[in-house]
Amino acid sequence: MKKIRWWSGVSAVVGASALTFVSVAATAQDHGRGSDVKHVLLISVDGLHEQDVARCVAANTCPNLALLAKAGVTYTNAYTPGLSDSFPGLAALLTGGSPKSAGLFYDVTYDRTFFAPSDTTCSGKQGWNVVFDETTGIDAENGGPLIHLDGGGAFNPQAIPHALINGRCTPVYPHNYVKTNTVFEVVKEHIHGSRTAWADKHAWGYDWVNGPSGRGVDDLARTEINSIDPATNTNYLDSYTHTEKFDNYHVQVLINEIDGKDSTGASNATIPTLFGTNFQTLSVAEKATVASGGGYLDADFTPGTEVAGAIGYVDEALGRVVSELKQRNLYNSTVVIVTAKHGQSPTDHTKLVKNGDTLTKLLEANNYLDPNGNFGQNNTKTGNLNDGSGLVDTGFVQTDDVGLIWLRDQSQLNAVVTSLKANLACNAPGICADGPQAYILTGARLSKWFGDPAQGRTPDIIVQPNPGVIYTSSKAKDEEHGGNAPDDSHLxxxxxxxxxxxxxxxxxxxQTTQVAPTIVQLLGLEPTLLNAVVAEGTQVLPGLGVGH
Structure with a gap:
């Protein structure tokens, strides 16, 4: 029986990179489930740059990650597909597609075709600010506090918009929101007796990893990082050491699953064919202010105290998981993939610019959005998102170190672009997009890259400011993500x-989109079973090789 084999030794020819997903898929189909690979474990360490790995391996400060690298391929030139928020970043890894195919631009977006959660007949105005974050759990209903680790155990009905689908007014859950299938669905459908599992940072917003079927993940651990830890009466994001406690829940989830249990450890279960998790500790340490020990010390990615501690924690966590695989005799049959949904910007603190949200202010001042901020879920009765009282048909802007703009009136597109171009300077109230790496994306170029805004989901305009710019005046963070700055996208x-x-x-x-078809191929299936792979022609990762 034919098998997928890995290149042996460092002399493996780079020519393997020329293999397309078609040729690899054909070999995978031949060998079927006879592959040496029985399990794939995917771990996303949010904020983990390629430079972080190179530095810690060279300095021997991440020995467990170094051992994984010694038994595999390290990709030094891997990038996200255009946007680097957690949603499009994870969608790349799980669907093989960019936002153009998956339809995920951010966890907070806008869709012109949607109706409000309260509009159960789809008879009112269209255009809803979709928020699938920590407030997607029922704890947040009516603006309530997030008091449970599982988000309250159900969806917040006030977070679920409606859409006309085949003439029927239908609720749109996160799994309905993603537009293409996921690796979990492919594995479930095509590998008999398979089991899938995942754990992430939001208990209910990440329901979309199930894919449009809503059933791709057998065991989706419901853990909410914004929930209140009863031991401290604060959430797990208040410091990177507190985030370690949250990430330890995910380590235990993986250990339980490796041990033949469900994610809680309470019941016996088949060891997952495809499983994984997300770690947040490094991301929190990177965002922390440089003055408090967060972030990096220089442009060479020299870690500050908190980042060094976070990388050490992540490495120890990887060691615990790999040790468990070895104890259960699963290590030799499990591919371990370590990557990230996104990086963080700017690592060079001298490039940091925080002039406030000048982009949104400019849009408001010119009446492209309500001048008083009364648009979308910026205007709710409780002041909290997803309390059911957001405004419909208002347009929306989402900013971090990028700006996504859905216009209230799409006929104003040219006027808005003119206003933006007249205010590119970095001195407030300019939008700080006057450098060579900044751009304003719209029109045919935007449609080619991200899809047609006329269809309702794609922003009308995407503003990439100069690297280092964060549209905030917050004193609590010195790094952010979401855009296409090098530190965001190079993972x-x-x-x-x-x-x-x-x-x-x-x-x-x-690109990180190549991870998904590679997972499918490693498990003996055709990468073309992923819709986004077909739509975008995504190839498997080069350098892994096939043979007889």
């Missing part, structure tokens, strides 16, 4: 397998 990616004889480095530029 770590290590694909490790015990049967790989000697680690190697792959320098070819790749």
């Amino acid at each position: 770590a990616l290590v694909v490790s397998f015990a049967r790989f004889h000697g680690g190697r480095t792959e320098k070819a530029r790749v």
Whole structure:
């Protein structure tokens, strides 16, 4: 029986990178489930840059990650597909597609075709500010506090908009919101007896990983990072060491699943064919102010005290998980993929600019959005998102270190672009987009990259400011993500397998979208079973190789 084999030794030819998903898929189909790979474990470490891995491996400060790299391929030139918020970042890894295919631009977006959660007949105005974050759990109903680790155990009905689907007014849950299938659905449908599992940072907003079927993940651990820890009466984001406690829940989830239990450890379950989780500790340490020990010390990614501590924690967590795989005799049959949904920007603190949200202020001042901020879920009765009282048909803008603009009146597009271009300077109230790496994306270029705004989901305008700009005046963070700045988009990616004889480095530029078809191929299936792979022609990762 034919099998997928890994290149042996560091002399493996780079020519393997020329393999397309078609040729690899054909070999995978031949060998079927006879592959040496029985399980794939995907771990996303939010904020993990390629430079972080290179530095800690060289300094021997991440020995467990270094051991994984020695038994695999380290991709030094891996990037997100255009946007780097958690939703499009994870969608790339799980669907093989960019926001154009998956339809996920941010966890807070806008869709012109949607009706309000309260409009159960779809008879009112259209255009809803969709928020699938920590407030998607029922704890947040009516603006309530997030008091349970599981988000309250159900969806917040005030977070679920409606859409006319085949003439029927239908609730749109997160799994209905993603526009393409996921690796979990492919595995469930095509590998008999398979089991899938995932754990992430929001208990209910990440329901979309199930895919449009709503059933892709057998065991979706419901953990909410914004919930209140009863031991401290604060949420798990108040410090990176507190975030370690939250990430430890995810380590235990993986250990339970490796041990043949469900995510809670309460019931016996089949060891997942495809499973994984997300770690947040490093992201929190990177966002912390440089003055408090957060972030990096220089442009060379020298970690500050908190980032160094967070990388140490992540490495220890990886070691615990790999140790459990070995104890259960699963290490030799499990591919471990370590990567990130997104990076963080700016790592070079000298580039940081926080002039406030000048982009939104400019749109408001010119009446492209309500001048008093009365648009979308910026205007709710409780002041909290998803309390059911947001405004309909208002347009919306989402800003971090990028600006996504859905116009209230799409006929104003040219006027808005003119206003933006007249205010590119970095001195407030300018939008700080006057450098060579900044751009205003709209029209045909935007449609080609992200889809047609006329269809309702894609923003009318995307503003990428100068690297280092964050549209905020917050004193609590010095880094952010979401856009396409280099520090946002250049990520770590290590694909490790015990049967790989000697680690190697792959320098070819790749996108994180290539992880999804690679997972499918490793498990003996055709990458073209992923809708986004077909739509975008996504290839498997180069340098892994196939043979007989």
